[in-house]
Amino acid sequence: MNKKSLTKKFNVLYHQVDQMGIVHHAQYLYFLEQTRIEWLHNQGVSYAQLERDGILLPLTKLSINYKSPLHFDDTFFVHLSLDFFDRSFVTFSYVIEDEKEKELTTATTTLVFVDASTRKVIRCPLNLNKIFKQ
Amino acid sequence: MNKKSLTKKFNVLYHQVDQMGIVHHAQYLYFLEQTRIEWLHNQGVSYAQLERDGILLPLTKLSINYKSPLHFDDTFFVHLSLDFFDRSFVTFSYVIEDEKEKELTTATTTLVFVDASTRKVIRCPLNLNKIFKQ
Amino acid sequence: MNKKSLTKKFNVLYHQVDQMGIVHHAQYLYFLEQTRIEWLHNQGVSYAQLERDGILLPLTKLSINYKSPLHFDDTFFVHLSLDFFDRSFVTFSYVIEDEKEKELTTATTTLVFVDASTRKVIRCPLNLNKIFKQ
Amino acid sequence: MNKKSLTKKFNVLYHQVDQMGIVHHAQYLYFLEQTRIEWLHNQGVSYAQLERDGILLPLTKLSINYKSPLHFDDTFFVHLSLDFFDRSFVTFSYVIEDEKEKELTTATTTLVFVDASTRKVIRCPLNLNKIFKQ
Numbered sequence: 001m002n003k004k005s006l007t008k009k010f011n012v013l014y015h016q017v018d019q020m021g022i023v024h025h026a027q028y029l030y031f032l033e034q035t036r037i038e039w040l041h042n043q044g045v046s047y048a049q050l051e052r053d054g055i056l057l058p059l060t061k062l063s064i065n066y067k068s069p070l071h072f073d074d075t076f077f078v079h080l081s082l083d084f085f086d087r088s089f090v091t092f093s094y095v096i097e098d099e100k101e102k103e104l105t106t107a108t109t110t111l112v113f114v115d116a117s118t119r120k121v122i123r124c125p126l127n128l129n130k131i132f133k134q
Numbered sequence: 135m136n137k138k139s140l141t142k143k144f145n146v147l148y149h150q151v152d153q154m155g156i157v158h159h160a161q162y163l164y165f166l167e168q169t170r171i172e173w174l175h176n177q178g179v180s181y182a183q184l185e186r187d188g189i190l191l192p193l194t195k196l197s198i199n200y201k202s203p204l205h206f207d208d209t210f211f212v213h214l215s216l217d218f219f220d221r222s223f224v225t226f227s228y229v230i231e232d233e234k235e236k237e238l239t240t241a242t243t244t245l246v247f248v249d250a251s252t253r254k255v256i257r258c259p260l261n262l263n264k265i266f267k268q
Numbered sequence: 269m270n271k272k273s274l275t276k277k278f279n280v281l282y283h284q285v286d287q288m289g290i291v292h293h294a295q296y297l298y299f300l301e302q303t304r305i306e307w308l309h310n311q312g313v314s315y316a317q318l319e320r321d322g323i324l325l326p327l328t329k330l331s332i333n334y335k336s337p338l339h340f341d342d343t344f345f346v347h348l349s350l351d352f353f354d355r356s357f358v359t360f361s362y363v364i365e366d367e368k369e370k371e372l373t374t375a376t377t378t379l380v381f382v383d384a385s386t387r388k389v390i391r392c393p394l395n396l397n398k399i400f401k402q
Numbered sequence: 403m404n405k406k407s408l409t410k411k412f413n414v415l416y417h418q419v420d421q422m423g424i425v426h427h428a429q430y431l432y433f434l435e436q437t438r439i440e441w442l443h444n445q446g447v448s449y450a451q452l453e454r455d456g457i458l459l460p461l462t463k464l465s466i467n468y469k470s471p472l473h474f475d476d477t478f479f480v481h482l483s484l485d486f487f488d489r490s491f492v493t494f495s496y497v498i499e500d501e502k503e504k505e506l507t508t509a510t511t512t513l514v515f516v517d518a519s520t521r522k523v524i525r526c527p528l529n530l531n532k533i534f535k536q
Contacts, residue, residue: 048475
């Protein structure tokens with residue numbers, strides 16, 4: 001698999017569904033977050049350790065298009081790609097598909113490197129820089 | 135106040151904050167949702183009744199820019215404006231400000247009118263049409 | 269009102285409801301939490317400040333009986349009472365009622381004073397001790 | 403494995419952690435729910451299908467003891483046991499352990515069979531009755 005992409009499989013959990021009977025739109029942000037953290041993990045980067053090392057990666061931008069809904073117990077896949085990286089920001093895009101490869105949702109998120117103590121934007125640490133540039 | 139806008143006051147709740155000590159980015163979607171539903175309510179439209187009448191208003195598009203974070207117990211304001219309305223879609227924009235009127239976050243959401251039984255896109259019901267066009 | 273009790277009014281939000289059309293059972297824990305924090309606030313204690321001062325109040329025990337459900341947009345009331353206090357633990361009980369004073373849910377929670385740096389159980393700080401003993 | 407028990411492995415997700423740096427107490431209810439639904443699934447019962455067949459299984463009682471906290475990225479195990487079953491109610495108990503088999507949390511939940519249309523308590527359907535009695 002391309003080092004700059006990841007596909008993660010999910011199942012819709014009961015509490016993620018609202019009274020319309022579809023996954024509440026806010027829940028998708030957790031799916032994206034889990035996929036990002038797993039991608040970092042697969043690159044050898046523990047996000048837990050990153051925070052312990054004083055580096056935060058908050059989200060600064062998000063856009064998402066909901067095309068077809070997800071229902072309780074549905075299986076779906078989040079395909080993540082690293083889109084763009086400069087010295088302080090990193091942008092991922094996502095395609096969510098069902099088991100028949102029907103595109104359900106697309107999204108883009110931008111995250112920024114922040115120093116945990118000063119809460120100021122910082123340059124991406126060297127070890128991550130290598131990973132993002134690979 | 136302009137009929138096409140609303141300002142709603144919030145306080146950050148404990149469980150909305152993550153281990154960075156800031157409101158988790160997914161929580162903002164609930165703030166926007168609450169503000170939309172209150173705006174509809176102020177126009178004489180009960181969203182609960184709308185659903186009982188067989189009309190759903192799921193979200194189809196969302197974009198959000200997070201500029202400055204919110205912390206536990208912070209007071210903040212969501213300013214909603216009705217941006218655009220055509221016969222099946224309605225777009226709202228939002229500015230979130232702190233108590234000093236500092237802009238913290240901006241967002242745009244598009245919602246679509248859907249028939250609850252067929253799950254197909256429908257034209258906006260007449261009574262809502264009037265409200266959105268006012 | 270009795271200093272050791274508080275009644276807080278709520279409205280059910282859209283995202284708190286699951287596909288059964290009732291408030292998901294986990295959401296009640298947030299209602300109890302909000303009521304506790306407001307009770308402390310009314311006693312002159314900011315929970316945000318308490319944490320900044322290095323004192324945490326995690327939950328150690330919870331029991332809850334769900335008798336009748338809540339639906340989207342329902343108004344309800346959480347009645348909190350301080351039940352029991354010893355030097356490290358404090359127990360609150362709660363009754364949730366609808367607008368007709370029908371009892372919907374009852375609950376009890378026990379919280380413990382913990383030092384934020386050592387994560388060990390500590391004695392309740394003197395200023396809180398006074399409040400709890402009043 | 404005993405048909406009346408199940409062990410499910412979890413990893414703590416980022417958004418499940420609060421600003422104390424520990425899993426928020428409400429999140430545990432989702433862990434218990436996921437484990438129950440998987441246990442049913444392993445018995446050949448789809449909870450999604452059960453609801454489509456007009457049978458709901460809302461929670462009526464919950465008690466939980468939080469002994470040691472969970473942190474972001476921790477691995478943990480939920481051990482579920484079917485404790486007690488009568489014709490309308492079923493009680494499960496849970497032990498949550500870390501990777502070293504240290505007991506972190508224990509819990510008990512009671513659920514009740516409800517007819518989706520009348521919202522009245524009903525007898526457990528025959529096919530489930532067999533499973534619970536095995």
